[in-house]
Amino acid sequence: MTTVARRSWRQVFVTPGPAAFAVCYALEACARATLVALAPLQALQLLGSARDVSVLFAVAGCVAVVFGLFMPVLVHRLQAGRVYAFGGALLALAPLAFGTGTTAGIAIAILMVLAAQACLVNAINLLIMANVAKSDLVYADSLKLFGSATPWLFCPALGVYLYNQVAPIWALGLFSVAGAALVAYMAGLGLFRGGGAVGPAPAGALRPCRNFPRFIAQPRLRLSWVLNFVRSSWWSVFFVYTPIYMVTAGSSSGSSALAISIGSGLLYVIPFFAWLAKRHGMRPLVIGGFAMAGVAVACIPLAGGRVEIGVALILIASLAGVALDATTQTTFLRAVRVRERAEMGMVFTYHRDAANLLPHTIFAVLLSFFGLDAVFLASALGLLACAWLGRWVPRAM
Numbered sequence: 001m002t003t004v005a006r007r008s009w010r011q012v013f014v015t016p017g018p019a020a021f022a023v024c025y026a027l028e029a030c031a032r033a034t035l036v037a038l039a040p041l042q043a044l045q046l047l048g049s050a051r052d053v054s055v056l057f058a059v060a061g062c063v064a065v066v067f068g069l070f071m072p073v074l075v076h077r078l079q080a081g082r083v084y085a086f087g088g089a090l091l092a093l094a095p096l097a098f099g100t101g102t103t104a105g106i107a108i109a110i111l112m113v114l115a116a117q118a119c120l121v122n123a124i125n126l127l128i129m130a131n132v133a134k135s136d137l138v139y140a141d142s143l144k145l146f147g148s149a150t151p152w153l154f155c156p157a158l159g160v161y162l163y164n165q166v167a168p169i170w171a172l173g174l175f176s177v178a179g180a181a182l183v184a185y186m187a188g189l190g191l192f193r194g195g196g197a198v199g200p201a202p203a204g205a206l207r208p209c210r211n212f213p214r215f216i217a218q219p220r221l222r223l224s225w226v227l228n229f230v231r232s233s234w235w236s237v238f239f240v241y242t243p244i245y246m247v248t249a250g251s252s253s254g255s256s257a258l259a260i261s262i263g264s265g266l267l268y269v270i271p272f273f274a275w276l277a278k279r280h281g282m283r284p285l286v287i288g289g290f291a292m293a294g295v296a297v298a299c300i301p302l303a304g305g306r307v308e309i310g311v312a313l314i315l316i317a318s319l320a321g322v323a324l325d326a327t328t329q330t331t332f333l334r335a336v337r338v339r340e341r342a343e344m345g346m347v348f349t350y351h352r353d354a355a356n357l358l359p360h361t362i363f364a365v366l367l368s369f370f371g372l373d374a375v376f377l378a379s380a381l382g383l384l385a386c387a388w389l390g391r392w393v394p395r396a397m
């Protein structure tokens with residue numbers, strides 16, 4: 001009986017399903033989390049101002065949006081499994097550009113990570129919908145986020161420590177090895193054959209602009225897109241502007257990386273929020289999460305020069321963001337029609353590209369006239385607006 005149990009446990013991780021996708025998410029997170037605190041800190045050191053860092057991220061986000069337009073073609077031509085593996089390969093190669101230590105190299109590395117994210121997000125959603133029962137989608141989505149909690153807890157601080165205190169090659173090597181391991185694990189799952197998530201492309205499916213009107217015509221999809229766009233925008237603010245906020249206030253780069261690690265490590269709480277969503281529905285968590293994050297972020301400018309209070313407020317907003325991670329993406333997974341998974345999924349995932357472009361563009365303009373507090377106030381406005389929009393999340397979800 002013990003042998004059978006062990007075989008069953010192994011089978012969970014060698015067969016496409018919630019646990020296997022959680023492993024994929026953990027490997028992806030290990031790569032991305034290693035760079036997440038390094039990139040804005042190195043960009044700030046090279047460029048000298050928060051405004052110029054915003055411009056850099058906005059330009060990279062703009063190119064990523066253009067790349068995202070080709071995702072329907074990639075998914076239908078290569079299938080979801082191969083697209084996911086391609087994203088892993090981009091993660092494995094990005095450290096080569098970052099290691100040059102130049103502004104161009106960092107920009108290329110950021111762009112490669114954003115392109116990898118587009119591949120990974122589009123593909124993982126399709127693979128989950130193809131291999132996980134609809135009733136288990138909240139569980140699967142929460143499990144993959146929980147699987148990434150350990151990398152997000154340790155890797156931001158570890159990456160900065162290795163880069164600054166040991167040698168840059170150790171931090172970049174960890175990044176690259178994690179990306180390569182992701183590709184190898186995908187091969188072990190047999191998903192290079194495609195994953196079976198997407199069938200033949202219907203007429204017009206490879207022309208992304210034709211999918212936008214069909215997406216916009218569906219109120220639940222529109223609502224899901226806006227909620228996920230603002231949620232992703234908050235995480236973009238957290239990862240880019242928390243280090244800048246702390247370093248410009250006099251904290252060390254190591255302290256800012258530690259704050260990123262603690263905020264990211266709050267993903268460990270996600271099973272609790274998933275349980276709450278299953279017991280009480282997603283709507284209370286969506287409204288409460290956006291309201292809690294909005295109020296906390298709006299109070300950051302009131303901290304003045306007391307950076308410890310500002311960081312505490314940022315971490316409170318991050319906890320609320322974890323609650324949103326446990327719920328907002330599922331609003332799309334439950335609302336999309338099965339026959340339109342691929343096409344509507346492509347439009348939906350543009351919220352991540354938009355979150356890497358629009359906020360940084362707005363912040364670059366704001367930072368030309370105001371201080372860093374304007375970034376937090378603008379973010380709070382978007383979060384509170386979504387708390388109001390959350391009233392339209394169906395009670396049945």
